[in-house]
Amino acid sequence: MRRSITNFVTGLGEAWTLAKPYFISEERWAARGLLVAIVALNLLMVAFNVVLTYWNRDFFDAIQNMDSSTSVQLLFLYKASPGSLPMPGLVEILAVYVVIAVYAFYLNQMLQIRWRQWITKHFVANWLADRAFYNISLSPSQTLGVDNPDQRIADDLRDFTTNTLSIGLDFISNLVTLFSFVFILYEISGSIKLFGITIPGYMLWVALLYALVGTGLTHLIGRKLIGLSFLQQKVEADFRYNLIRVRENPEAIALYHGEDDENISLTERFAAIRANWWQIMRRTKALNFFTISFNQIAGFFPLIVALPRYFSGAIKLGGLTQIQNVFGQVQGALSWFVGAYPNLVTYRATVARLYGFQEAVSAARAASLNGPQVTQSGAALGFKNLTISLPDGRTLVNDATLTLPPGIPVLLTGPSGAGKSTLFRAIAGIWPFGSGNITRPTGTALFLPQRPYFPLGSLKRAVAYPALEDSVSDATVSAALTAVELPELIARLHDVETWSQILSGGEQQRLAIARALIAKPDWLFLDEATSALDTPLAVRMHRLLARELPKTTVVAITHRELDASPARHLSLTPQALAGAD
Numbered sequence: 202m203r204r205s206i207t208n209f210v211t212g213l214g215e216a217w218t219l220a221k222p223y224f225i226s227e228e229r230w231a232a233r234g235l236l237v238a239i240v241a242l243n244l245l246m247v248a249f250n251v252v253l254t255y256w257n258r259d260f261f262d263a264i265q266n267m268d269s270s271t272s273v274q275l276l277f278l279y280k281a282s283p284g285s286l287p288m289p290g291l292v293e294i295l296a297v298y299v300v301i302a303v304y305a306f307y308l309n310q311m312l313q314i315r316w317r318q319w320i321t322k323h324f325v326a327n328w329l330a331d332r333a334f335y336n337i338s339l340s341p342s343q344t345l346g347v348d349n350p351d352q353r354i355a356d357d358l359r360d361f362t363t364n365t366l367s368i369g370l371d372f373i374s375n376l377v378t379l380f381s382f383v384f385i386l387y388e389i390s391g392s393i394k395l396f397g398i399t400i401p402g403y404m405l406w407v408a409l410l411y412a413l414v415g416t417g418l419t420h421l422i423g424r425k426l427i428g429l430s431f432l433q434q435k436v437e438a439d440f441r442y443n444l445i446r447v448r449e450n451p452e453a454i455a456l457y458h459g460e461d462d463e464n465i466s467l468t469e470r471f472a473a474i475r476a477n478w479w480q481i482m483r484r485t486k487a488l489n490f491f492t493i494s495f496n497q498i499a500g501f502f503p504l505i506v507a508l509p510r511y512f513s514g515a516i517k518l519g520g521l522t523q524i525q526n527v528f529g530q531v532q533g534a535l536s537w538f539v540g541a542y543p544n545l546v547t548y549r550a551t552v553a554r555l556y557g558f559q560e561a562v563s564a565a566r567a568a569s570l571n572g573p574q575v576t577q578s579g580a581a582l583g584f585k586n587l588t589i590s591l592p593d594g595r596t597l598v599n600d601a602t603l604t605l606p607p608g609i610p611v612l613l614t615g616p617s618g619a620g621k622s623t624l625f626r627a628i629a630g631i632w633p634f635g636s637g638n639i640t641r642p643t644g645t646a647l648f649l650p651q652r653p654y655f656p657l658g659s660l661k662r663a664v665a666y667p668a669l670e671d672s673v674s675d676a677t678v679s680a681a682l683t684a685v686e687l688p689e690l691i692a693r694l695h696d697v698e699t700w701s702q703i704l705s706g707g708e709q710q711r712l713a714i715a716r717a718l719i720a721k722p723d724w725l726f727l728d729e730a731t732s733a734l735d736t737p738l739a740v741r742m743h744r745l746l747a748r749e750l751p752k753t754t755v756v757a758i759t760h761r762e763l764d765a766s767p768a769r770h771l772s773l774t775p776q777a778l779a780g781a782d
Contacts, residue, residue: 212549215556220365223319235312242305243370247377249298254385254526256288262519309366317362324354324559332631333565339592339633347561352438357555364548372537379534386527389520404503404528411502412535415495419539423488423546429481431550436477440470451702485543492539499536503528568633575630575639580607582628582724582756587637589620589627597623600637607642607724610747611756621758622651625728628756642754644723651729653713655701661694664715673719681715684745686738706733714742718749725750727757 224232256275263271278290328334328350337347347353387402400406447454447463454463507516507524516524533540573587582605589598597620605611615621626632628639629648655663662670664678679691687708704712710733717725725746731739746755 212552216361216365216548216552219320219361219552219555219559222323223316226319228315228319232312232316235308235315239305239308239312239366239370240373242301242308243374244377245301246298246305247374247381249294249301250378250530251381251385252289252294254382254523254530256291256294257526258519258523259288260291260519261522262517265518309370313362313366316366317359320362321354321358324358324562327559327562327566328354331566331569333562333569335631336565336568336633337561347558348435349438349442350558352434352441353554353558356438357434357551357558360547360551361555364544364551368541368544368548371541375534375537378530382527382530382534386524386531389516389524389527404506404524405531407502407506408528408532408535411499412532412539415492415536416538418491419488419495419542422491423484423542426481426484426488426543426546427549429477429484430546431553433474433477433481434550434554436470436473440467440474443467443470449702488542492542495536495539499532500529503532572633573627573635573637573639575628575641577641577643579640580642581605581640582607582642582754583640585638585640587627587635587639589623589632589635591623592634598635605754605756607754610754613756613758622728625650625726625758628726642724645720646724646726647717647720647722648726649713649717649728649730651710651732653709655709657699659695659697660690660700663700664712665719666716668720677719678715681718682712684718684749685711685715685742687711687715707738710734711742714746717746717753721750722753725753725755727755727759729758731759 223229224236226232260272260275263269263275274290275288276291334350337350383405386408387405390402390404392399392401443463443466447467454460504521504525507521511518511521538545573589584601584603587598587601587603588596590596613621613624623632625648627635628641629646630639630641654666656666659670661673661675661678664681665673675694678694682688682690690708690712701709710730713730731742734742743755743757746753
């Protein structure tokens with residue numbers, strides 16, 4: 202029980218940590234204003250419920266007294282009973298209540314989307330900042346790694362903003378309902394003598410005891426649902442990720458005839474969904490047996506208990522119905538935890554996933570300060586005491602010192618697994634494992650990996666990347682495509698397609714070279730950037746770069762010799778790099 206309370210308190214703290222930044226942000230006044238308006242409207246609805254209990258009493262008393270005039274007035278007209286507070290007619294009550302309810306929901310949705318937009322923007326910005334997204338992808342799950350960042354940003358943030366408001370407002374409404382009706386119930390309950398002791402307002406204490414027992418039993422039965430709900434979100438996201446992988450790699454799967462293996466993988470992932478769902482079903486069934494029984498009994502219990510007072514003439518029919526109504530309101534408010542438990546379970550899992558993701562992003566951003574330190578100065582590329590390691594601790598390059606002057610092309614060769622691509626990442630400043638110093642020359646640098654990245658959008662955007670599409674003219678892009686021998690693509694410059702699936706590997710690599718022609722960097726780093734091209738075409742691309750970018754120093758990682766231009770050949774082994782100077 203103590204662990205459950207600690208977990209609940211921890212969840213509240215994590216939820217507050219996630220929610221607080223928005224309400225103290227640059228949008229704080231709009232956020233707070235909307236929240237206050239929503240709370241006020243919800244409290245007005247509670248006030249109308251209080252009014253309805255008194256209307257209900259007067260209406261049924263009028264029926265019992267065969268007072269048709271008062272009954273009609275209470276339905277349609279503003280009624281002022283002698284010696285009592287003015288009582289509006291049912292039509293007026295419902296008309297105003299509907300307007301309040303509609304705008305409470307409308308403003309709630311407005312706050313949801315504003316909050317979701319703000320928190321999504323900041324989660325994405327933090328995820329992308331300092332290469333946190335990259336460091337998370339490199340790290341094992343027990344350190345920085347988290348599963349399915351896309352699901353946490355897209356789905357969990359949506360659920361967090363929606364459920365924080367719905368659960369929070371529901372709790373506030375029930376709290377106000379409790380304080381609004383508890384005194385009414387105490388007043389109208391009368392007293393009961395039990396074992397010679399007179400208990401005033403006895404139905405209030407019955408409602409309290411009923412709610413406490415129900416709350417304790419609900420948590421005892423349903424507490425395992427928290428972990429199951431967390432796991433369900435994970436396995437659902439795993440299954441969706443597997444589907445995305447199939448969608449993004451249809452050609453490779455088809456060429457390998459890998460449909461059977463993908464089917465097995467998808468079946469296994471869905472089996473995890475099904476197995477966990479069955480556990481949720483069984484636990485929910487037990488919980489529902491209790492909560493449905495609890496709520497059904499609560500509906501009739503006050504009526505049965507109050508009948509003796511009605512038959513004795515102590516209360517009229519209106520008083521009887523008012524007792525039933527007010528007892529239901531008080532008992533429902535006290536038993537809020539019972540009814541809200543399934544939503545609280547899902548909410549706790551959502552908060553845990555988002556809080557864990559936020560912590561992982563913070564750790565990943567801090568990890569970006571680790572690894573070889575990259576500075577920009579001078580005209581040469583230099584390494585000093587450079588050590589490059591893998592995430593598992595293995596060393597690829599040990600204590601290397603090297604200087605590469607500008608203007609001389611470099612071919613970096615070595616056996617597979619020697620660390621050529623990892624060195625490429627370290628020079629780019631994105632590799633967080635290792636030590637030492639890398640001095641990159643001042644000016645611009647462009648890194649072209651073996652497998653080019655294609656942003657979503659038009660072909661022009663893909664060619665201009667990482668420059669903004671509008672910052673590059675159509676003529677410049679067309680000239681670059683012609684230079685890399687892809688003139689047939691010029692007519693499709695503004696077509697929006699999934700270009701990574703439409704273009705062949707060789708076309709993708711030539712398109713990446715077109716990016717270099719547009720960017721004209723001072724230093725160009727190529728990591729097997731022509732590996733998908735045949736040797737004559739690869740040679741032409743390297744000669745093209747030498748001809749069109751005469752002021753650019755090219756450092757190329759390759760497995761093959763390319764007679765494209767005079768180049769300094771550098772073999773990547775720890776010994777070769779250590780003695781390269």
